[in-house]
Amino acid sequence: MCPATVSVDVGRSPWLMTVNEPALGRCPRCDREIPATYLLIEYETEEGLASFAECPGCGEVVAPSRSD
Ligand SMILES: [Zn+2]
Numbered sequence: 041m042c043p044a045t046v047s048v049d050v051g052r053s054p055w056l057m058t059v060n061e062p063a064l065g066r067c068p069r070c071d072r073e074i075p076a077t078y079l080l081i082e083y084e085t086e087e088g089l090a091s092f093a094e095c096p097g098c099g100e101v102v103a104p105s106r107s108d
Contacts, residue, residue: 061075061076061077062076063075063076063104064076064078064079064091064093064104064106065104065105065106066104066105066106067095067097067098067100067102067104067105068102068103068104068105069095069097069098069100069102070095070097070098071097072095072096072097072098074093074095074096074102074104075096078093078094078095078096079091079092079093080092080093080094080101090103091103091104
């Protein structure tokens with residue numbers, strides 16, 4: 041047993057992902073930026089393209105809000 045051994049869950053660490061796509065937008069719940077890799081579904085509406093994504097911050101399925 042080595043006490044210095046630390047188990048780190050890096051499966052979803054955003055700084056380890058190689059993302060070339062722009063972020064989807066920000067979470068309307070926690071205001072965290074949502075990377076394109078968290079996209080769940082994208083569809084056309086009368087107002088344009090809408091999408092749902094799983095927020096890496098709060099874990100909720102949200103509609104990312106773009107702020108250009
Ligand atoms: Zn969130």
